[in-house]
Amino acid sequence: MTIDLNALRREFTSNGISREQMNVSPFIQFEHWMKQATEADLTLPNAMSIATSCSDEVSIRTVLLKSFDDQGFVFFTNYNSKKSQQIKQNPNAALLFPWLDLERQVKISGRVEKISTLDSIKYFSSRPKDSQLGAWASSQSDSISSRQVLLAQFEAMKNKFKKGEVPLPDFWGGYRVVPHSIEFWQGRENRLHDRFVYLKQGKDWVIERLAP
Ligand SMILES: Cc1cc2nc3c(=O)[nH]c(=O)nc-3n(C[C@H](O)[C@H](O)[C@H](O)COP(=O)(O)O)c2cc1C
Numbered sequence: 001m002t003i004d005l006n007a008l009r010r011e012f013t014s015n016g017i018s019r020e021q022m023n024v025s026p027f028i029q030f031e032h033w034m035k036q037a038t039e040a041d042l043t044l045p046n047a048m049s050i051a052t053s054c055s056d057e058v059s060i061r062t063v064l065l066k067s068f069d070d071q072g073f074v075f076f077t078n079y080n081s082k083k084s085q086q087i088k089q090n091p092n093a094a095l096l097f098p099w100l101d102l103e104r105q106v107k108i109s110g111r112v113e114k115i116s117t118l119d120s121i122k123y124f125s126s127r128p129k130d131s132q133l134g135a136w137a138s139s140q141s142d143s144i145s146s147r148q149v150l151l152a153q154f155e156a157m158k159n160k161f162k163k164g165e166v167p168l169p170d171f172w173g174g175y176r177v178v179p180h181s182i183e184f185w186q187g188r189e190n191r192l193h194d195r196f197v198y199l200k201q202g203k204d205w206v207i208e209r210l211a212p
Pocket residue numbers: 044047059060061062063064065075076077078081082083084140141
């Protein structure tokens with residue numbers, strides 16, 4: 001290997017975060033950090049990794065956070081995809097926002113549930129028509145023999161839904177990750193980073209500082 005990965009060291013220098021600065025609500029705290037990530041002009045600050053698993057495999061991929069509130073964090077996908085198959089077997093999942101330019105990350109663990117069909121329809125109908133057709137055309141995670149197959153499928157869907165609105169596919173929609181733990185990580189000097197985790201206890205959230 002000709003790349004010296006050991007040379008890629010970075011000293012974190014941010015001012016850090018204190019217990020007093022953390023909002024009592026992890027959702028308000030998240031909103032605050034998401035706002036700063038958006039204002040910092042990061043590439044897709046709403047891109048998050050989602051890890052899912054079944055009994056003999058863990059897998060991870062990027063999806064886009066489309067909304068959040070105190071119920072949880074919502075993304076959209078194909079309900080037959082690999083992630084969806086795993087969620088069916090094990091609804092526990094983890095999310096990661098790697099906001100590296102801000103020397104921050106947010107880690108979320110929770111249980112995944114489907115959002116209502118009505119809410120999926122609302123989001124689906126707000127998408128550009130070509131994205132809607134793309135959802136219809138792709139049997140996400142399946143093996144396909146060539147890109148031509150995908151393009152032909154896209155054309156077929158374009159033709160099928162030539163007139164009027166493109167309906168929500170019954171194999172596509174939103175999931176909500178309902179969190180039981182949300183951790184805010186801020187890089188600091190000498191690898192003595194700040195970490196605060198919010199843990200759900202009954203209806204309340206308790207905040208703990210974690211060793212870096
Ligand atoms: C920046 C970025 C955003 C993505 N957003 C989504 C998304 O919101 N929903 C989705 O299903 N796939 C999204 N993808 C594609 C997924 O990473 C992945 O290829 C797909 O969901 C299949 O995952 P699976 O086969 O493990 O289920 C995105 C990929 C990238 C790189």
